[in-house]
Amino acid sequence: MDMGTKTITILDEAYEALAREKRKGESFSKTILKLTARRGRLADSFGKWDMTESEWKKIDKELKRAWKGFGKK
Numbered sequence: 001m002d003m004g005t006k007t008i009t010i011l012d013e014a015y016e017a018l019a020r021e022k023r024k025g026e027s028f029s030k031t032i033l034k035l036t037a038r039r040g041r042l043a044d045s046f047g048k049w050d051m052t053e054s055e056w057k058k059i060d061k062e063l064k065r066a067w068k069g070f071g072k073k
Contacts, residue, residue: 010018022031051059 018028018031021035022028026034
């Protein structure tokens with residue numbers, strides 16, 4: 001089966017990050033597939049973080065502060 005190829009444009013910073021993940025002898029395609037398979041979809045992580053009470057209070061405080069300033073010029 002012919003898989004075809006695509007050309008993509010990424011920032012130098014993104015390329016360097018990907019190159020750090022790439023193993024010797026591994027293609028960038030294999031590296032991308034490895035990383036996406038390992039991490040899955042963002043939605044797969046929902047509900048996985050068991051937040052402490054102090055973490056919740058800190059996040060709640062920051063969100064309230066951010067929402068107060070939202071839309072102000």
